[in-house]
Amino acid sequence: MMIAVGNTNIGGMYDLMQPGKTFTPADFWEPRGIKSWLDSDARGDVSGNSLVHDMLLKIVALIFGKGDGTVRSISVIFNMLTVWLMFFWSRKIYPKITWQIALLAFAVIEPFFVVYSQQARNYATSMFFATASNFFYWKLIYPKPEQGIKSKDLLGWILTSILALFSTYLTALVLVGQGIYALLNLRSKEIWTRLSIGAVIIIIPFLGWMTLGPGQYFLAYQADAGAQYLAYLNANGPIPGWIEAANFSNLLKRTVMILSDLFFWTNDLYAKQGYRFGGVALVLFGYGIYTWLKDFNPEKRRFYLFGLLQILLPILVLIATAINAGTTTGYFIRYAGFGLPFGIFISVGFMEYVFQKPIWIRLVAGLFVFIQAYFLVFAFLPLYQDKSQKYTSSTGRIKNPYIDIADKLRAQYTVGDTILYPSHVINFLNSKHLAGGSYSVADAQLVNLYLSPSDKFIQRIDTLRKDSVILKRKNGTEVLIFDFKQGKYRY
Known part of the structure; x- marks a missing residue:
């Protein structure tokens, strides 16, 4: 929000808001100007990592307006677009409407989708564009014989x-x-030419x-952040669940957790029954x-293998990292x-396979699907009461x-008053290329984000205060506006 809407990063405007000065x-x-915005974006969280989402926030x-519900609506909309795209794609993968609806149902109750739709962060936005890229890529490399390669698919993939x-x-x-x-599967010179041209334009x-x-x-x-995490861990x-040593045991647990949550059939089982289970x-x-795909028709099998590649590659890279x-x-x-959308596709494809087995297997599988769906819904319901929740x-x-x-x-300020902001310094994980020092301007910045230029308020940082926002009257009396309770109420 600070970068997208306020054109500054947390810790920016350090000179403007230095103690002793009013603003x-x-x-x-x-x-x-644009140069200042680019600088703030560079100094923000992970250096310009969220450009598209930031621009959407700004618009x-x-x-x-800047209300929480408004800015979170971007994540809701893009998650809905992801679910719609998956359903649209499923119509090309599953001939029966039964399995298309099953995929839609699995996507709608996927806890990752629901939880990250409620945040103003960029994960729902990036999930949609990554899924759309895979969709156009798949259409591009396996065009319908009667239609050939479509330029709009190439353009869609590039964009x-x-x-x-x-x-x-x-x-x-x-x-x-x-x-x-x-590299492993394509032999068409025409498709390779199109992909190469597109790759250059993308890069x-x-x-x-x-x-x-x-x-x-x-x-x-x-x-820099990695070194500080490691230093904190050692000290x-x-x-x-957050800062842990990258030993075999911890990496195995994280891998079980992540891989499990990518498939409906295993989602959250480690949390209910333990990591061994x-x-x-x-x-x-x-x-x-493995047994399902081994005897599968080649056309569908290559789709699922592509999905498994998109699931496993990021996991292997993150383990190495x-x-x-x-x-x-x-x-x-x-x-x-x-690769989560592919995890849902694979889960539905596996269900289609299981439901072709003898009646007793279908009954057991159907009961498991019902129970698993029930628990997954209850995994995200606490979100709406702001209770302990997944992710x-x-x-x-x-x-x-x-x-x-x-x-x-706005309600209490009168001419001659001064607003005093606390200086709550948190040195932990303050990257070296971010502005920083002996005082914090974050609270002042975040309040001003919701003020407007027409608010003629005199303000300054008070380094002696750590948690209280004070309205100091012109006669010297002080009015407590808000107490962050030692950071309890800071976002």
């Missing part, structure tokens, strides 16, 4: 691939997976962004997939989940405190 919302919103906030890369850098693994599959803008734009700081940021010990279930499911970094902090499903540790929150603070200031 106004008009100072915060003063136009600073939506400009038209509909969605570029948008995927500029949504999340890790979607590059999707394109690498496409390249590996082409040029991305390469420019990564060498001349904000992306040039990406690898430095990753190395303070692990934080379970989850691991065994995953191995049995893998064997089931975790071993290199020494910690598991970058090994989560949100970084390896771009996020957020619980018991109040509404966005910065919007609340801005509203209170």
Whole structure:
């Protein structure tokens, strides 16, 4: 939000908001040009990693306002588009409407989709463009004989691939997976020519962004953050589920967790029954997939093998990255989940296979599907009560405190008053290429995000305060506007 809407990163405007100086919302919103925006994007979280989503945030906030529901609507819309695209694609994979509807049902109750649709982060956006890239790629390499290669499919692949890369850098693994599959399976000179031309068009803008734009700081940021995670781990010990040593046991648990959640049949079993049970279930499911695909018709089998490649490649890369970094902090499903739509396709295809077996197998499988669907729905229902939930540790929150603070200031501020913001410094994981120092401007920035240039408020940072936003009257009295309770209420 700070980069997309406020044109600055958290920790930016360090000179404007330095202690002892006063500033106004008009100072915060003063136009600073494209160069300033590119600089803030470079210094933001993972160096320009979310360009498409940031631009969408900017447009939506400009038209509909900066409310939490408004900015989260982007994730909702793009998740709905992903589900629709999967259903559209399924009509080309499954001849029977039964299995098309089954795929739609599995996608609708997928906890990853539901949970990340409720966040203003870029994962739903990047998931859609990655899925769309794979869709057009598949149409491009296996065109219908009577229609041949369509230029619109090539254009669709190029456009969605570029948008995927500029949504999340890790979607590059999707394109690498496409390249590996082409090397192993494609023999058509015409298709290779089209793919090569498209690949060059895709790479040029991305390469420019990564060498001349904000992306040039990406690898430095990753190395810097990785070193700080490792230093924290060595000094303070692990934080379970987040900062842990990249040893065999921890990597195996994470792998079981991520792989399990990519398939309906194994999703969340490790959480209910333990990692050993989850691991065994995953191995049995893998064997089931092997026996299913072994005797499958070649056309459908190559689709599922392509899906397995898109699922496994990011996992292998993230395992290697975790071993290199020494910690598991970058090994989560949100970084390896771009093959999730294929996981749902494979789950439905396997169900189609199982439901062709004898009646007793169908009965047992049907009962399992019903029970598993029930538990998956209840995996994301706590989201709506802000209770403990899958994929996020957020619980018991109040509404966005910065919007609340801005509203209170508009209601209570009078001419001659001064707003005092706390300086709550968190040195942990402050990347070297981000602005930083002995004081924090984050709370002041986030309140001003919800103020406007017409609010003639005198403001300054008070380094003696760590959690309280104060309205200091012109007669010297102080009014408490908000207390963050030692960070409890900071987003």
